Amino acid sequence: MAYVIPKENFSGKVLEMTLGAGDKAAVVGGGSALPFHSFEGEGSTRPLIALEIQDVPPSDWPDEVKKQYSSVSDDPAGWAKYCQNDLGAKAVALRLVGTHPDRENRSVEDAVGTVKAVLDAVDVPLIILGSNHVEKDSQVLVAAAEAASGKNCVIGKAQEANYKTIVAAALANNHKLIAMSELDINLAKQLNILIGQMGFSSDRVLTDPMCSALGYGLEYTYSVMERIRLAALAQNDTTMQPPIVGDVGMYVWKIKEVMAPETDLPEWGAIEERGIAWESITATSLMVAGVNLLIMRHPKAVEGVNKTLDELT
Amino acid sequence: MLIIGEKLSIIAKRVREAMMNRDKNPIQEIAESQWKAGAGMIDANIGPAEDNGEGLMEWMITTIQEKVPAPVCLDTTNISALEAGLKVHNNEWGAPLLNSTSNDPERFPVLELAAKYNCQVIGLTVGKGGLPADAEERAGIAAEIMARGMEYGVPMENIFLDPLVLQIATTQDQAIKVIETIKMFQDLNDPPMKTVVGLSNISNGCPKHIRPILNSYFLSFLIYAGLSAAIADPLEKEVMTAMKTTDIIMNKTLYAHSYLEM
Structure with a gap:
């Protein structure tokens, strides 16, 4: 008897949404099969990869990734343009890390100026991220959402402690929203329920269950993402059907493996290759778990992920 | 777990009167409130319906599905009323x-x-x-x-x-x-x-x-x-x-x- 591949048929789906406006708008999510299980049905659209830029020069990034942008990274608009025009980025993620009170403590007005300049410079979808400071983010992101009104951006990240103001701003200015919880599937669901109760429809939410780098808890992120996808598909849990975000770059480009000099650890190999491999392997793993939107830093790592995607799809 | 809303039953006075007078409002209101509360299907119990059961079942199904995007459970002992209902039922939602x-x-x-x-x-x-x-x-x-x-x-x-x-x-x-x-x-x-x-x-x-x-x-x-x-x-x-x-x-x-x- 011929071997019959066992197939799972799911009643649920992953929500599909458009990010950005105009010709360069991109679609993420969709489908009703597990990632890359094309033999079982239609999976999500090809994951969208955004290159990360910042509102201040990336002084804290390791040299290997910093030098990729050394000619443009003192000007966010020029940096964004470089990502779009020279590197072919399909999306840009602007992290307003300089607004953090422990960093440059840039004002809300400064942040708004940066957002406007970046929006003028590129026409690919823009993801606007705060500095992950709960109080400051609820001021910065609200103002940024207003400044970007009508551009169908992704605003994030809304967390349990500050989601109300950020959700209201995304709602009023017609943006998508990243809802972040800290590696806890039940809290991820809870936050999505609370956001839904504010009248923000789930087809405008992206879930960020919090990322981690290979060797630094990747398996936790992986299993939370996998469980989210299974709840969405197998249990038809509508709160778990939004696309998933993997904010990979910031978790990779701070660990020992991408920073330790070759002189100290020659057996680890070339530092440049190490970092690129680390970021692309982390990103690829999370794509297998179900990520729909990746935020990455090194252009060569993005190239690697795209190559894998070309072969898998 | 599927909940089939039971409230549209001829046994209830309000429902019975609405059925007799072909008054859509109470039927739709009860159907909608059950659907919003979590019913995935609405039961339409018209009893033995010996007198023009076909017309009543057709009316019930179209009246319910006008407001509620869910399938209906056709509840009667009258076989030809069941068939009449099946003919008008919108299968879009199941x-x-x-x-x-x-x-x-x-x-x-x-x-x-x-x-x-x-x-x-x-x-x-x-x-x-x-x-x-x-x-x-x-x-x-x-x-x-x-x-x-x-x-x-x-x-x-x-x-x-x-x-x-x-x-x-x-x-x-x-x-x-x-x-x-x-x-x-x-x-x-x-x-x-x-x-x-x-x-x-x-x-x-x-x-x-x-x-x-x-x-x-x-x-x-x-x-x-x-x-x-x-x-x-x-x-x-x-x-x-x-x-x-x-x-x-x-x-x-x-x-x-x-x-x-x-």
């Missing part, structure tokens, strides 16, 4: 459910309809000879209904077996037998047969304040035994709480602090 066939030859034409219209059907495990005594007798009747279903060409996944819930106030020993029956029904087929109960029947005749308590505890046991659907009142908060909580405990839905609000 197949309709016929309520019901049994092991009584008079009810066999319902299986014929289920095959002809490829819809779902409730198989009530009673025969012509009166009420079943225990789980074994119910399972025996279920097997006969399944065999007859195959004969008529009804796929097993379209049959919901109903063990017949009896009143706790008059036949207390039957409650546990019904739970055992649901458990037994799981082994009659692979994948297991779908099952349904008329939940509120357990508390029929009991004081008003006791009814939701009996209904909800009974439902928890039944879900644990493998129940797939219940004809019940989704506006009864205790029942929905029991259903959601049992699904959480059985790991069928993902826990979140606000799971009761979903």
